[in-house]
Amino acid sequence: MNYTIYNLCFSNRENPDFISIDLRDKTKTFELLDSLNPSLIIHTAALVNVDICQNDMQSAYLSNVKITRNLVDWVNQKEKKVKFIYFSTDQVYSGDGPHNEIRVNPMNFYGMTKLWGEDIVSTCRGSLILRINFVGLGRSYHKGFARWILNSLKEQKEFYGFADIKFNPLHGSVLAKILIDSLEENLSGVFNIGSVGEISKADFIIDLAKELNLSSHFIRKISYKSINSSTPRPYDMRMNIDQISNKLNFKFPNVEQSINLIAKENV
Numbered sequence: 001m002n003y004t005i006y007n008l009c010f011s012n013r014e015n016p017d018f019i020s021i022d023l024r025d026k027t028k029t030f031e032l033l034d035s036l037n038p039s040l041i042i043h044t045a046a047l048v049n050v051d052i053c054q055n056d057m058q059s060a061y062l063s064n065v066k067i068t069r070n071l072v073d074w075v076n077q078k079e080k081k082v083k084f085i086y087f088s089t090d091q092v093y094s095g096d097g098p099h100n101e102i103r104v105n106p107m108n109f110y111g112m113t114k115l116w117g118e119d120i121v122s123t124c125r126g127s128l129i130l131r132i133n134f135v136g137l138g139r140s141y142h143k144g145f146a147r148w149i150l151n152s153l154k155e156q157k158e159f160y161g162f163a164d165i166k167f168n169p170l171h172g173s174v175l176a177k178i179l180i181d182s183l184e185e186n187l188s189g190v191f192n193i194g195s196v197g198e199i200s201k202a203d204f205i206i207d208l209a210k211e212l213n214l215s216s217h218f219i220r221k222i223s224y225k226s227i228n229s230s231t232p233r234p235y236d237m238r239m240n241i242d243q244i245s246n247k248l249n250f251k252f253p254n255v256e257q258s259i260n261l262i263a264k265e266n267v
Helices: 026-036 049-056 057-076 109-121 145-155 172-184 201-211 242-248 255-265
Strands: 006-008 018-020 040-043 082-089 128-132 159-162 189-193 218-224
Touching: 026 057, 040 057, 040 172, 049 057, 049 109, 057 082, 057 109, 082 109, 082 172, 128 172, 159 172, 172 242, 172 255, 189 242, 201 218, 201 255
Parallel strands: 006 018, 040 082, 082 128, 128 189, 159 218
Antiparallel strands: none
């Protein structure tokens, strides 16, 4: 595959190769896409902080629903086919896992907006929706889960991990391989993506600390219930990945291998 890649962002502070654009603005979004004329859109833009989404539903709607609708509206008015890939989330599930792709039941507004986005994307011919929980350090200015863990461990101050929330996250480098394979196979539909197995959030932190040769002394295991948060969260976010594994004949790594890949980023 041979693509010219354009990276879009909301505020370009770190990388001069990124194009700054407020995708909430439909007119500006259409103008930019008309000029770029892409044959493929990989839509990863979102407000992903679950607590912020719960407390500021207007911002969550604009970032997770309106942006998606603007992009899809542009695609659907084009005569030529544009492949659309949408990154969704394991937060569309609740109840006991591992969850298959059929039954969804989001507990919080973030999950609701991402499922709403899925419904919008499904109007695109041949669209691909990937329900993901991926991890990785990324660039130093990224504020994802793995980067927060690394910074917290280095600060050597007490912090907590939830022992009652389970998930099966996948490293971002493996996700990139899945994207390439999916494009080569022209895959469409809705698929879960994750690692083989499961782990609690607390044990994920402890195991990552071991891989990084950092002390886990400051990590305190607690239950999510104990903090009395106003934001509802699913306790079991494990996803069944059989469908995409079979479709692509892809052997996914287990959770420990995904944790090891994060540690290798820090070398």
